[in-house]
Amino acid sequence: MKWTDLLIPGFFIWLVQLLLADFLAVETIRPDFLVILVLYWAVKYGRTVGTVAGFFIGLTIDLSGTASFFGLSPLIYSITGYLGGYLMGTYSRLNPIHFSAAWVAILALQFMIFCVVQYQDIWVSNPQLFLGKWFGTTLYTLCFAGILQVIYPLHKMN
Amino acid sequence: MRGLYLAIVRNKDHLLFALSLILSTFLLLNNDNPRMGVIRGKTSEIVAFISSPMTWVKSLMFLEEENQLLREKNLALSLQIESMLNLHRENEQLLSMLDFKRQTKLYLKPARVVNKGIQPNLLSIVIDAGQEDGIERNQPVLTSKGVVGKTIETGASASIVQLITDVNYRLSVRILPSGATGILRWLGDGKGQIREVQKNVDINIGDKVITSGFSDIYPAELPVGEVAGVYDERGSFQKVVNINLPNDMSAFQYVFVIIEDSYEMD
Numbered sequence: 001m002k003w004t005d006l007l008i009p010g011f012f013i014w015l016v017q018l019l020l021a022d023f024l025a026v027e028t029i030r031p032d033f034l035v036i037l038v039l040y041w042a043v044k045y046g047r048t049v050g051t052v053a054g055f056f057i058g059l060t061i062d063l064s065g066t067a068s069f070f071g072l073s074p075l076i077y078s079i080t081g082y083l084g085g086y087l088m089g090t091y092s093r094l095n096p097i098h099f100s101a102a103w104v105a106i107l108a109l110q111f112m113i114f115c116v117v118q119y120q121d122i123w124v125s126n127p128q129l130f131l132g133k134w135f136g137t138t139l140y141t142l143c144f145a146g147i148l149q150v151i152y153p154l155h156k157m158n
Numbered sequence: 159m160r161g162l163y164l165a166i167v168r169n170k171d172h173l174l175f176a177l178s179l180i181l182s183t184f185l186l187l188n189n190d191n192p193r194m195g196v197i198r199g200k201t202s203e204i205v206a207f208i209s210s211p212m213t214w215v216k217s218l219m220f221l222e223e224e225n226q227l228l229r230e231k232n233l234a235l236s237l238q239i240e241s242m243l244n245l246h247r248e249n250e251q252l253l254s255m256l257d258f259k260r261q262t263k264l265y266l267k268p269a270r271v272v273n274k275g276i277q278p279n280l281l282s283i284v285i286d287a288g289q290e291d292g293i294e295r296n297q298p299v300l301t302s303k304g305v306v307g308k309t310i311e312t313g314a315s316a317s318i319v320q321l322i323t324d325v326n327y328r329l330s331v332r333i334l335p336s337g338a339t340g341i342l343r344w345l346g347d348g349k350g351q352i353r354e355v356q357k358n359v360d361i362n363i364g365d366k367v368i369t370s371g372f373s374d375i376y377p378a379e380l381p382v383g384e385v386a387g388v389y390d391e392r393g394s395f396q397k398v399v400n401i402n403l404p405n406d407m408s409a410f411q412y413v414f415v416i417i418e419d420s421y422e423m424d
Binding site for chain 2: 014015017018019021022025027028029030031032034035046047048051052054055058061062063064065066068069070071072073074075078079082085111114118119120121122125126129132133137140141
């Protein structure tokens with residue numbers, strides 16, 4: 001693996017996220033292409049690369065403009081990278097449904113941690129709205145991850 | 159020693175994960191560090207620079223629609239100014255009769271929204287005005303409809319604005335005509351919630367909500383929203399008031415930063 005294998009796609013997807021996420025926004029919810037990238041990297045290169053790449057991508061996201069909780073993105077993206085790394089080379093051993101369920105669960109967990117920290121007030125005062133935020137953010141990104149599965153399935157990384 | 163080295167190499171993924179968790183937590187706990195602010199100010203300039211072509215394309219896309227809206231608004235405002243000038247004259251006469259000594263003046267700096275962050279939820283924006291334009295940390299940001307947030311980091315030519323939708327955002331507000339005060343926080347779906355409001359005040363749906371002026375950041379009487387619902391908290395001496403926030407957080411392209419709030423003495 002060359003460092004350019006990570007840097008060039010990483011920079012490109014960051015640019016896409018920075019410039020296009022707002023066009024694809026539904027109210028205040030935007031798709032997260034970078035988490036999909038971290039997941040793909042983790043499945044292809046394993047836990048170590050997944051964790052490190054997740055941390056640096058998270059740091060870039062927070063540096064690209066965040067109001068409070070600077071450091072939350074590195075935290076959740078490294079978790080995604082680390083957990084995603086466990087899926088490396090497992091497609092042949094796992095049932096395809098279990099494999100898909102695993103990466104969907106990893107993405108759902110990432111957004112859950114994000115929403116728990118970011119919307120802690122709503123979680124207490126209005127759990128329904130909190131669930132709406134969590135499911136909304138997760139499902140919107142999953143839609144794009146799903147489309148990508150048709151073009152370039154995650155298991156091909158294995 | 160060799161055993162330790164082998165153990166580190168064998169478990170490097172787990173160790174790196176633990177390290178990234180520690181570093182992230184360290185960053186989370188040092189959000190207010192001034193050195194961090196400098197780095198964030200610099201990166202906001204880079205983000206503003208990269209985003210500027212897309213902002214230009216976007217503003218071209220909405221140009222015709224915006225022109226039409228501005229023409230309509232211009233006409234409405236011209237009519238409004240006429241009646242306000244009369245009221246202003248009357249107000250001046252009354253103030254001089256009362257020997258009123260204090261006058262408030264706000265200096266507004268217009269800015270364009272160049273980026274809305276890249277997190278999956280909209281919590282902050284980057285604007286194309288910074289220290290060179292007189293913008294500092296903790297200055298109120300509003301649109302013509304009302305308050306949208308405050309500046310939290312500034313670079314030379316760009317600043318990061320914390321939006322009202324951020325969970326850590328709080329605003330001291332007053333409800334008119336009752337004059338009751340409370341603390342506003344974002345609730346979701348274009349709504350805010352005011353807490354710490356006295357229970358014995360009379361508040362009705364449609365009442366205006368403005369800034370209270372108690373804050374060091376926000377001057378008094380900036381528009382914030384309109385009351386949408388009033389609830390009594392059981393076992394509490396306080397009311398909970400839900401309000402509609404007038405700004406569509408996903409749509410606005412221009413904002414104003416209040417760079418000075420001067421009090422002139424006659």
